[in-house]
Amino acid sequence: MTLNVLKPGVQTTVQGSPRTGLRHFGMPWSGPADPLSLAMANRLCGNDLRAPGLEVTFGNFECLFTEERLVAVTGADASVTIDGRPQAMHRALRVGAGERVAIGPAQRGMRIYLATGGGIDVKTAFGSPSTYLPGGFGGHEGRALREGDRLALGRQGPAHEGDATPAELRSVFGTSTILRVVPSAEFERLTAKSRREIFEKPFMAGTQIDRMGIRLKDNPVSLRPAPPMNSAAVFPGTIQCPEGGEPIILGPDAQTTGGYARILSVATVDTYLLGQITPRSQVRFFLKTPEAAVADLVLRERLLESWLGGQSARSFSSA
């Protein structure tokens, strides 16, 4: 009843529901960097949308199942094989006992999600199964998977082999990402020139992208001078700007408080895209009012509801 890791890839972690409600203890959320893709994979396996699955960074992952299971692979484009037989992404696939699932390198996007019927069975830490690498807890022993790891699997629930995500609901990732954003608390600290240029010129994602955040280069941002800020709340999706002028988009493992200017925040409807921004790819911001950003979220939820059911909101929410 285990999933045995044969090739771990550069960083594969168990991620499921985030560790919410504890930010006043300094506790980051963790959870999948692209929660929508994990929700889609879980849907195909008959799981709760936030059941623990594998987040495979950049691909090149291989594992063996000791027992028959349904599995689904979503997220960044990659080849998928079962014992060498080519398979489709976004489809409920049956893996026989002793068969191997191999995922190739990520082609477009950065993170691939592998869900298994019944989910990965890990102990929770602080109420969540998700891995938080800097703290060394959650997921499988608080760390990224290694060759030889054996992960226990939950019980397969009702699901149908061959089910596929409707084509119109599949996310497509590329080398350029447009993020809807809303102004955040220190937006006014941007100089008039920066307030224009931040939306007119593209940024380039830095080479060091991790679950803490994404640094943005190539479009330096200027701030008007101000006295040092006292530490205050930040959240995944907050865009901070240190004095150096290179904004940072905070990711799922980001710290809970910070002292840098919070210039913008990624609209909730687009936060899943943060998990698929690749190093050196282009990032653009599109300004929305908070009301318009929520209206976009409501529209998207309506679109997803036919497939994910009423719990589609759970792909981003903690409630």
Added chain:
Amino acid sequence: MADRRVTILSDRALTIGVASAAEARGIAERLRQEVMFEEVVPGLDSVSVLVNPLRKTLQEAGRVLEEFAGRSTPIDERAAPLVEIPVRYGGEDGPDLGRVARACDLSPDEVIALHSGAQYTVEILGFLPGFAYLGGLDPRLATERLAEPRLRVPAGSVGIGGSFSGIYSLDGSGGWPLVGRTGMALFDADAEQPFVLEPGRRVRFVPQ
């Protein structure tokens, strides 16, 4: 900040300025009783809240935040639990004790006496899970951060950063000069109250 207006942080988060960390903690504690918020995070001079935008509008959240911040009565923290933390100062446990002493023009023993002689308040937790910013440091001990952060700071290390003292609850990297270390477990991942040091708690260090 101390700008008592509700400011938008995102399409699901708001913040309001308050006068002090103590006031922020009091407001946050009462806001947490309201089930409408998914997160309530006190800062050093602000309180921020986060909602599920499909269930609550920012307007609704803003009204509640403003109302609670408006009728803030400082909570009496003298009644807050006092946590006594045993600390081994200096040596391998506090590799920067000598550096702090030299920077402050004190002897290592004087640093230990001043550091363990004060009563601290957990102002906020942040940076790392359970990392406590402790207010109440004797001003004579205020010390700059290390020029190069340590890649590995063991859990339980007690450091000084500017006008705060702090305790690393988990192994990690960190840039605060370290004066000592406690063997006391500061969190339990499986407990209902996972962290010993909640915001508002009073803390005293006991040299071992």
